[in-house]
Amino acid sequence: MTTVTAERPWVQEMVIVHRVFRRESRYMHDLIGAVRPGDTARAAVLAGLAREYIEGLHNHHTSEDELLWPKLLARVDLDAELVLRMEEQHQVVDAGLLEVERRLAAWERSPAEPERDALVAALAQHRRDLLLHLDEEEQQVLPLIHEHLTVEEWSALSEHARAKTPKDKLLFVLGALLEEATPEERDRFLGLLPLPARLLWRTVGKRSYAKQMNKIRNP
Incomplete structure (x- = not known):
């Protein structure tokens, strides 16, 4: 790494x-x-x-x-x-x-x-x-x-990708990224988010993502 x-x-x-x-x-x-x-x-x-x-x-x-x-x-x-x-x-x-x-x-x-x-x-x-x-x-x-x-040039790549993602899909995309991330990687991704977004992920997003994935992968 x-x-x-x-x-x-x-x-x-x-x-x-x-x-x-x-x-x-x-x-x-x-x-x-x-x-x-x-x-x-x-x-x-x-x-x-x-x-x-x-x-x-x-x-x-x-x-x-x-x-x-x-x-x-x-x-x-x-x-x-x-x-x-x-x-x-x-x-x-x-x-x-x-x-x-x-x-x-x-x-x-x-x-x-x-x-x-x-x-x-x-x-x-x-x-x-x-x-x-x-x-x-x-x-x-x-x-x-x-x-x-x-x-700064590297960050522009991430910003471009986020701008292309519909707002109602951002938590889902975050869940997809975090699914197989190491604890250190998860901390770094979440650390890039503002506090309200981190709270939203922990209180709503994490559970919602897991529920959606279980429905898709285990019908």
Whole structure:
């Protein structure tokens, strides 16, 4: 884990965000694969969840494309090939998500076995593409970010992501981030919130998130 200082970005934040996409891409594949043919109610619930996942991943990659890669390309000449490869991997993931969306719409309209299985196959391919990208980004790019970006530039990435999140989803997103965070990571995330928001999470958000996840994952 990168040491946190006043001068360098806390790049572990990206690892925690990636945990959410790793986990939810696995859950989507497994939960949709378990839906019985004809179960329109369950299909509607999971289709809605999948679209939120797709939007969240798209916004995450858009933030990187707009705020991260241009700065790195301007500062790390010897690693330009790596940064360009990250952009290309985003394009591969985006193409896979378009296929998932296409298959998702067909399955939601008619949750029969062939439509379900085609969607599950698209989700499996998406997860393979995604994990390849996340692994390389964490191993190769995060050290460059830690070295070459300022704290303010790194914070702009987080602010961009928060601005794209509807206010009524902020506590849910926080719960997703905290689900597998270490105690130290949880303390740091919660410490970034104003006191009223921390109280809202502890009194309402934590319980609400757990209830929603239990309903989705254990129907």
